[in-house]
Amino acid sequence: MIGRGEAMAQLQFGVIGHKGRMGHALEAAIADAGHIMHVGVDAGGSIGPFAAHCDVLVDFSAPDALSANLGAARVSGKPILVGTTGLEEEHFVMLAEAARAVPVLQSGNFSLGVTLLAHLVREAAARLGPEWDIEVLEMHHRMKVDAPSGTAKLLGEAAAAARGIDLAANMESGRHGQTGARREGNIGFATLRGGTVAGEHSVIFAGPEERLTLSHSAENRMIFARGAVKAAAWLVGKPAGRYTMNDVLGL
Ligand SMILES: NC(=O)C1=CN([C@@H]2O[C@H](COP(=O)(O)OP(=O)(O)OC[C@H]3O[C@@H](n4cnc5c(N)ncnc54)[C@H](OP(=O)(O)O)[C@@H]3O)[C@@H](O)[C@H]2O)C=CC1
Numbered sequence: 387m388i389g390r391g392e393a394m395a396q397l398q399f400g401v402i403g404h405k406g407r408m409g410h411a412l413e414a415a416i417a418d419a420g421h422i423m424h425v426g427v428d429a430g431g432s433i434g435p436f437a438a439h440c441d442v443l444v445d446f447s448a449p450d451a452l453s454a455n456l457g458a459a460r461v462s463g464k465p466i467l468v469g470t471t472g473l474e475e476e477h478f479v480m481l482a483e484a485a486r487a488v489p490v491l492q493s494g495n496f497s498l499g500v501t502l503l504a505h506l507v508r509e510a511a512a513r514l515g516p517e518w519d520i521e522v523l524e525m526h527h528r529m530k531v532d533a534p535s536g537t538a539k540l541l542g543e544a545a546a547a548a549r550g551i552d553l554a555a556n557m558e559s560g561r562h563g564q565t566g567a568r569r570e571g572n573i574g575f576a577t578l579r580g581g582t583v584a585g586e587h588s589v590i591f592a593g594p595e596e597r598l599t600l601s602h603s604a605e606n607r608m609i610f611a612r613g614a615v616k617a618a619a620w621l622v623g624k625p626a627g628r629y630t631m632n633d634v635l636g637l
């Protein structure tokens with residue numbers, strides 16, 4: 387069974403972005419798990435000296451902070467978990483480079499439910515033929531600054547991998563005006579923003595005269611924080627490399 391907690395040594399967590407919404411959720415989740423949170427770095431802060439005092443770095447901040455955060459992990463030799471979304475190709479190159487020196491775990495979503503949802507999406511996309519169009523719909527709170535969400539992209543990647551296609555080359559988002567008919571094989575993305583929604587994701591498989599919808603609702607961002615704390619603790623002591631939530635959960 388997955389999702390059960392186990393006893394662990396007390397660890398020092400260095401949280402980057404500690405003043406943010408996820409920073410506050412992490413503060414509670416780290417304390418609940420019996421670990422210690424170091425007051426981390428926010429915009430304008432210097433991460434180098436701070437990293438040296440931590441067992442693991444946890445980054446929920448902004449894409450433009452990633453380079454410095456990975457650099458600090460490498461210099462201090464500390465593992466780093468990256469939850470920041472809105473990452474582009476250049477950031478994934480940086481993650482791969484850092485993973486040659488230290489353990490790196492990046493995910494657009496640290497909840498158990500979404501990790502399992504990605505498996506279900508992969509299964510459905512592989513079994514349903516190309517006449518089943520795939521659309522990813524997400525809704526988040528009004529303060530979210532990136533779109534589509536990291537989770538939507540993660541789910542799109544799962545579907546694309548199952549279909550043997552490159553997501554970037556087959557992604558269709560922000561439809562408006564005379565779009566023309568939908569191109570077979572494309573994966574569509576639609577984004578809604580409003581209120582205080584913690585995170586809603588649906589993957590819709592639209593086939594001839596029937597639809598299959600797989601979805602996940604986050605009721606509270608504590609689910610991301612608890613998953614991130616579990617994953618960060620798991621990362622401590624691992625050899626350098628790139629890890630995923632599947633590794634953490636043994637899936
Ligand atoms: N992977 C997952 O499971 C989840 C990922 N996220 C992602 O985590 C990120 C943070 O989300 P959220 O907490 O809601 O956002 P907030 O805007 O509430 O918080 C962001 C924090 O990051 C800090 N920050 C911004 N820019 C920098 C920088 N250049 N260097 C250092 N710190 C910086 C901010 O500091 P200051 O206040 O000083 O500007 C603030 O403390 C987003 O990318 C979000 O999508 C969120 C939930 C779950």
Ligand SMILES: O=C(O)C1=N[C@H](C(=O)O)C[C@H](O)C1
Nearest residue numbers: 471494495530535536537585
């Ligand atoms: O910004 C958020 O809030 C969230 N961001 C992540 C994402 O972009 O998918 C995860 C979660 O959905 C909440």
